[in-house]
Each structure stands twice: as C-alpha cells, then as structure tokens.
Amino acid sequence: MRADLLTDAVEGLDEALAAVDGFDGVxxxxxxRPQPAQAxxxxxxxxxxxxxxxxxxxxxxxxxxxxxAADEDHYLALAAARTALLGSVHDALIARGEEAVGRTCAxxxxxxxxxxxxxxxxxxxxxxxxxxxxxxxxxxxxxIDHELVGGAAPVVTAMLPEPGLRRLATLxxxxxxxxxxxxxxxxxxxxxxxxxxxLWSRAMMLTLPGADRATAVTEATGRLxxxxxxxxxxxxxxxxxxxAVFEPADGGMPRLVRASVSAPKPDTVxxxxxxxxxxxxxxxxxxxxxxxxxxxxxxxxTAEGDLIWDDARATLGEPAEPFTTARVALPTAAAxxxxxxxxHPARIAVPVLLEGYGVEDEGEAVAFRVAGxxxxxDAGRVPAAGPLTADAVASSAACLGLLRxxxxxxxxxxxxxxxxxxxxxxxxxxxxxxxxxxxxxxVRAEKAATDAVTVLRERAGRLLRK
Amino acid sequence: xxxxxxxxxxxxxxxxxxxxxxxxxxxxxxxxxxxxxxxxSSVEAGTYAFSCSTNNNRPCGGARGGFCNHIRAxxxxxxxxxxxxxxxxxxxxxxxxxxxxxxxxxxxxxxTRPAQGDRSAAAQVFSRFLRHLAYLExxxxxxxxxxxxxxxxxxxxx
Numbered sequence: 076m077r078a079d080l081l082t083d084a085v086e087g088l089d090e091a092l093a094a095v096d097g098f099d100g101v102x103x104x105x106x107x108r109p110q111p112a113q114a115x116x117x118x119x120x121x122x123x124x125x126x127x128x129x130x131x132x133x134x135x136x137x138x139x140x141x142x143x144a145a146d147e148d149h150y151l152a153l154a155a156a157r158t159a160l161l162g163s164v165h166d167a168l169i170a171r172g173e174e175a176v177g178r179t180c181a182x183x184x185x186x187x188x189x190x191x192x193x194x195x196x197x198x199x200x201x202x203x204x205x206x207x208x209x210x211x212x213x214x215x216x217x218x219i220d221h222e223l224v225g226g227a228a229p230v231v232t233a234m235l236p237e238p239g240l241r242r243l244a245t246l247x248x249x250x251x252x253x254x255x256x257x258x259x260x261x262x263x264x265x266x267x268x269x270x271x272x273x274l275w276s277r278a279m280m281l282t283l284p285g286a287d288r289a290t291a292v293t294e295a296t297g298r299l300x301x302x303x304x305x306x307x308x309x310x311x312x313x314x315x316x317x318x319a320v321f322e323p324a325d326g327g328m329p330r331l332v333r334a335s336v337s338a339p340k341p342d343t344v345x346x347x348x349x350x351x352x353x354x355x356x357x358x359x360x361x362x363x364x365x366x367x368x369x370x371x372x373x374x375x376x377t378a379e380g381d382l383i384w385d386d387a388r389a390t391l392g393e394p395a396e397p398f399t400t401a402r403v404a405l406p407t408a409a410a411x412x413x414x415x416x417x418x419h420p421a422r423i424a425v426p427v428l429l430e431g432y433g434v435e436d437e438g439e440a441v442a443f444r445v446a447g448x449x450x451x452x453d454a455g456r457v458p459a460a461g462p463l464t465a466d467a468v469a470s471s472a473a474c475l476g477l478l479r480x481x482x483x484x485x486x487x488x489x490x491x492x493x494x495x496x497x498x499x500x501x502x503x504x505x506x507x508x509x510x511x512x513x514x515x516x517x518v519r520a521e522k523a524a525t526d527a528v529t530v531l532r533e534r535a536g537r538l539l540r541k
Numbered sequence: 542x543x544x545x546x547x548x549x550x551x552x553x554x555x556x557x558x559x560x561x562x563x564x565x566x567x568x569x570x571x572x573x574x575x576x577x578x579x580x581x582s583s584v585e586a587g588t589y590a591f592s593c594s595t596n597n598n599r600p601c602g603g604a605r606g607g608f609c610n611h612i613r614a615x616x617x618x619x620x621x622x623x624x625x626x627x628x629x630x631x632x633x634x635x636x637x638x639x640x641x642x643x644x645x646x647x648x649x650x651x652x653t654r655p656a657q658g659d660r661s662a663a664a665q666v667f668s669r670f671l672r673h674l675a676y677l678e679x680x681x682x683x684x685x686x687x688x689x690x691x692x693x694x695x696x697x698x699x
Contacts, residue, residue: 221564232672235679246688255562256545256627274691281688307689308547311676314689337689338681341673342548342560343622349694356681377685384683417687424690456693488693527553528677534557534571535674537579537596 078448094123105215114141154279162418227251249309303490304506348524364510368392380411590658
C-alpha cells in the first residue's frame with residue numbers, strides 16, 4: 076500500500092471544496108431575501124462549473140437566486156452544480172485511494188440508453204418532496220422551525236410504501252429527523268453546514284424521476300467471498316452492506332461487489348434488533364457470521380457492482396476466512412465505476428487490507444502509522460451489536476477495512492481486525508453477529524431486541540382493540 | 542458527522558412509545574395495574590401544559606392538579622432515549638447543567654404550576670404511535686440505498 080498517496084495533496088481539491096463551501100454558506104441564511112454576501116457564494120458555484128455543460132443553466136440560476144427571483148428549477152440547477160463539483164472531488168479521491176491500494180477499476184461501460192428497468196415513480200410525490208426542499212432552502216438552516224420541518228412527514232409516509240421511492244423517502248426521513256432535533260434553527264449553536272447541504276442537494280437530485288434508477292443489470296454466477304459488513308442507521312432506517320469479492324464461474328476477472336439489505340424501522344429498534352430485522356431477507360448475513368462463502372446462480376448485479384440480492388439464487392458454500400480472502404483474492408479484484416449521481420466523497424468505501432502498521436492510541440482517537448504515514452481510524456462506524464471493540468482495534472496486527480474520506484482526510488473504517496493471541500492470529504469481525512451469535516453478550520442483546528419488538532406489537536394490539 | 546445519535550436502548554414495557562414531536566413530549570404509557578389499559582400522555586413545550594387519558598379517552602385520575610405518574614414515567618423514558626439535554630431543549634426547560642436529569646427537568650416544570658392541556662392531543666399521539674408501528678411492516682429491500690452512507694451506525698466503539 077502506498078500510504079503516502081493518501082496524505083499527499085490532491086490537485087484542485089481545495090478550490091473545488093471552497094466553491095462548495097461558498098454555496099453551503101448561502102443555505103445557512105436561506106434564499107428568501109438574499110444578501111450581497113450570498114450572491115458571492117452563488118456566483119462562486121456558477122464559476123466553478125463554467126467550463127461544464129451545466130454552465131449556462133447554473134449561471135442563470137445563481138443570478139436569479141441572488142435577485143430573490145428563483146423558482147424550483149433554479150434551485151435544482153444549483154443542487155446539480157454542487158453535486159457535479161463533489162462528483163469531481165469523488166473521482167479524484169477514488170483514483171488516489173485505488174492507486175494507493177494498487178487496484179484497477181473496471182472499464183466504464185458505455186452509457187446505457189435511459190429506461191433500464193422499473194416503473195415510473197408517482198411524480199406527484201417527487202414534486203411534493205421538491206416543494207418541501209425548496210421551502211427549506213428559502214428558510215435556511217437558521218430559519219427552520221417545527222412546522223416547516225414537519226412538512227416532510229406526510230410526504231415520507233406516502234413514499235415509504237413505494238419501493239421505487241425508498242431511497243428518497245429514507246433520505247428525507249433521516250434528514251427531517253435531524254432538522255427536527257435542531258429546531259428552532261435560530262438558537263442552534265453549531266450547524267452541520269456541509270452535511271445538511273449534502274443531504275439537501277442529494278434529495279433535490281433524487282426528486283428527478285429516474286435519477287436513482289439502477290444502471291444496467293447483468294447476472295452473476297460464481298463464488299462470493301465476503302470481506303465484512305458495513306452498517307448504516309438513522310432513527311427510522313437501517314442498511315447492512317456486505318463487501319465481498321465475486322469470482323465468476325467462467326474464470327473471468329474477480330470483481331469487488333456489495334450486497335445490501337435495508338428496511339425502515341421504529342426508532343426503538345436498535346443494536347441486535349437491526350440484525351433481526353434484516354436477517355430474514357438476506358441469507359448472506361448468516362454466511363458472514365459463519366465465515367463461509369456463497370455460491371451464486373444468476374444473481375442480478377448492477378454495473379456499479381451492487382448485487383440485487385435474492386435468496387433463491389444463492390446457496391451456502393465452503394468456509395472462507397475473510398482475512399484469507401483479503402490476502403489472496405482482494406488484490407486481484409477490480410472495482411466498478413460509480414454511477415454519476417452517486418459520486419460523492421461520503422460514498423467512498425474502498426476495501427483495503429492493512430498489515431505491519433503501528434497503532435497510535437491517543438485516548439479518544441486511534442490512528443495507524445502505515446509506512447510512515449498517519450491514517451486515522453474511524454472506529455465510530457463499528458456496529459454496537461458486534462464483538463469488535465476499540466481495544467481490539469488498538470491491539471491489532473492486521474486490519475481489514477474500508478478506506479473512507481471525511482473532513483479533508485482519508486480514514487480507515489475497520490470491518491475486522493486480527494490480533495495475536497498466544498502467538499496465533501485471532502480474527503474479530505465487526506459484523507460477526509449479523510446472522511446470529513452464541514456469544515454471551517450477543518445472546519443478551521438479541522433477547523433485549525426481541526422483547527422490544529414483542530412489547531411494541533402487544534401494546535399496539537391493546538390500543539387497536541378498542 | 543452524525544447529528545442525532547441513535548436512540549439509546551431502553552425497556553419498552555412501561556413506556557412503549559415516546560417522542561418529541563408536534564411541539565410536545567408525548568407518548569404511550571402502560572397502566573401499572575391493568576394490563577389491558579394504556580395511557581396517552583403529553584407535555585407541551587414552553588407552557589408544560591399536560592394531558593393524560595386512557596385509550597378509552599377517560600381522563601387519568603392522577604393528572605388533575607399536576608403531573609401524574611404516567612407523565613413522570615414518560616419524562617424519565619424520554620431522558621433515557623434522547624438524553625436530558627435534548628429533552629430540556631425541546632421542552633424549553635431551563636435547567637442548570639448539574640440538574641439536567643429526569644428529576645431536575647420534572648421539578649423545573651412542575652414548579653411553574655402548569656395548567657392542564659386539552660385532551661384533543663390524545664388522538665394525534667395515538668395516530669403518531671400507529672405511524673411509528675407501521676415502520677415495522679414495510680418490506681425490506683435488497684436494492685442498495687447509497688444515501689445511507691451519510692448515516693453510519695454509531696456503535697459501541699468510540
């Protein structure tokens with residue numbers, strides 16, 4: 076691993092992020108009555124994309140917005156410009172990350188003709204969502220109140236039952252909950268300016284019909300070797316993403332792939348309850364816990380390397396230790412290109428194996444010293460219902476993780492570590508309890524989670540009976 | 542990166558549902574004596590106007606002059622789930638740092654002698670609880686949701 080590439084400056088990065096920050100600052104005060112200072116941020120964004128096909132529309136949008144005369148299409152153009160800029164940041168960073176770990180990216184497939192698959196989503200809900208987002212932009216983060224934020228609830232409620240709108244619904248639900256917790260905006264001490272602008276512009280893009288449609292889908296037949304599980308959650312949603320190496324049965328080039336399963340959830344379902352919710356819908360989680368490979372038969376896979384998991388097309392395979400996979404198969408696997416709408420630094424998650432590093436334990440923060448370079452460890456992303464602890468990370472000799480990028484630097488998120496216990500390597504996996512566990516603490520967590528759901532259903536029954 | 546930490550695990554038997562919404566701390570509290578009965582309780586932000594009634598819409602006997610035990614239990618569980626600081630901020634209760642706990646919050650509110658609110662809120666709380674429960678019924682999907690990368694789990698290791 077060329078760790079020096081991760082700490083070297085990336086050309087143009089600061090300029091791109093400065094333009095993004097300039098625009099993000101505009102959203103703090105809101106666009107209802109734009110001030111001269113906000114016009115500068117808007118113009119900066121327009122300048123940054125002046126050499127792109129977006130130039131004309133964004134310039135017009137910036138001008139209209141600064142004059143307080145913008146409509147929803149103008150806001151959409153601004154969101155698109157911001158997305159494009161961060162897309163370029165993503166591309167530069169991912170090139171760095173993959174060069175550092177010595178991985179190749181598969182050829183970009185020819186652009187697919189539109190209309191790959193899926194029914195048209197109900198456009199009225201997308202319009203309603205966009206309306207709410209534009210109201211937010213007008214109010215600004217300092218202008219939000221409960222009434223405004225609460226406007227998302229009916230839209231989300233209407234969207235959640237539609238599988239085709241799940242992405243936008245999940246995003247809006249998490250975003251609105253976060254805003255609600257920060258109301259009223261006028262009294263906020265710290266505003267997560269870039270984060271909220273990220274969520275806002277992303278949601279704006281997803282209100283375009285078809286923006287989140289999966290790219291071309293092919294079928295995958297062969298062996299799937301899991302590396303680890305990455306868990307995501309907000310109050311009312313959870314997603315588990317298994318990173319794995321796929322070896323085609325036809326002897327073709329191994330690919331890095333992901334398999335995801337997600338669900339809406341009540342906010343009191345946490346910890347092991349998350350695994351319980353997802354487990355019945357993806358047999359791969361059990362395979363991960365048992366340390367086994369899976370055999371896939373015509374499993375749908377997108378050009379981005381996302382398996383659209385179907386239990387009927389997978390069978391449990393031979394034992395496969397993730398660290399062995401990482402040492403033998405990972406270096407030969409190619410990554411897939413990322414769809415344009417998904418190019419964003421926050422989505423960077425490059426599987427990487429680190430060995431022979433020193434651990435720098437600075438109390439709160441842990442970092443690895445890799446080939447002389449400091450690589451911060453993002454230990455907060457490790458699931459609560461799992462055996463991987465901060466101590467295990469701090470005393471590890473090898474780490475299988477995801478290379479991420481946040482707030483100006485590359486980080487590593489541990490998926491598993493190897494420690495030397497009595498001269499033998501012992502692996503601890505963050506997602507070890509995904510499919511269930513015999514671990515004492517794990518069993519307790521499982522029971523608490525089962526009880527929570529049982530109580531919810533029973534109490535609801537009491538209320539409903541009347 | 543996360544702004545809202547995930548709910549802390551708590552036992553749900555006594556207070557199956559609690560939330561900070563509609564300008565109120567509101568929730569559903571199990572009866573201590575009758576397994577078939579639940580109370581719908583709420584406290585309004587700012588005024589601390591309170592309300593408590595059963596699922597049959599009968600007023601709670603304990604909530605005539607002040608906070609009943611159901612409302613007190615509701616505050617306690619809200620503090621468990623959200624943390625005292627967030628509950629205090631939502632309800633606009635001014636408590637000194639060292640008193641920011643269930644007891645400090647409760648006494649700060651009762652000392653203002655809040656009035657009894659109207660019971661119309663109960664129906665809304667009830668429908669919010671049903672909305673909350675509906676989240677158990679949506680079908681999980683195996684299509685990727687890249688947006689969730691903005692919401693990493695915030696696990697035990699920190």
